[in-house]
Amino acid sequence: MTDTLSIGEVARRAGVATSTVRYYDRLGLVPVVDRDGTGRRYDDSALRRLTVIRSFQHAGFSLDEIKELLDGAGRWQHLAREKREQLSARIQELVTAQELIDAALACGCEDLEGCPAHEERSSCP
Known part of the structure; x- marks a missing residue:
């Protein structure tokens, strides 16, 4: 071959x-x-x-999920929709975390935990 x-x-x-x-x-x-x-x-x-x-x-x-998606048989489209929703939710969680970090960095606080950006992103001392 x-x-x-x-x-x-x-x-x-x-x-x-x-x-x-x-x-x-x-x-x-x-x-x-x-x-x-x-x-x-x-x-x-x-x-x-x-x-x-x-x-x-x-x-x-998971590898089982990947196998089901790649095999193209059965319920792959249903699984793909479910996983897409989960990925969208995870992306939003990551964006929120990134926004908190960005606000805290812009604020110039001494520590992340005490930064008012955690309470309200737009109000930093």
């Missing part, structure tokens, strides 16, 4: 350990396109999958 990559090359390009690629292979997350005398062989779709998996993991998705 042409244009395939070894497990080491896929892992290196994706920035993960080969053991991670093997684990995802066992879970059915990253498909092997061929096995030759030197081991597993992958195509470019494995790199795309690993990128998506890592992104979803960083966003807090």
Whole structure:
């Protein structure tokens, strides 16, 4: 088979350990396109999958959720909508935290906990 990559090359390009690629292979997350005398062989779709998996993991998705989303079968759209709502809520939490930090930094307070920005962002001494 042409244009395939070894497990080491896929892992290196994706920035993960080969053991991670093997684990995802066992879970059915990253498909092997061929096995030759030197081991597993992958195509470019494995790199795309690993990128998506890592992104979803960083966003807090479980591997079971990621598998359901990537398989495209069953209730993936329902799950995607649920996860999107959760991500939107988390983004808002992060924006609120960032705004509090920005207000406290602009205020010039000695410590974060005593900053009036926590009570009302617009009123600093």
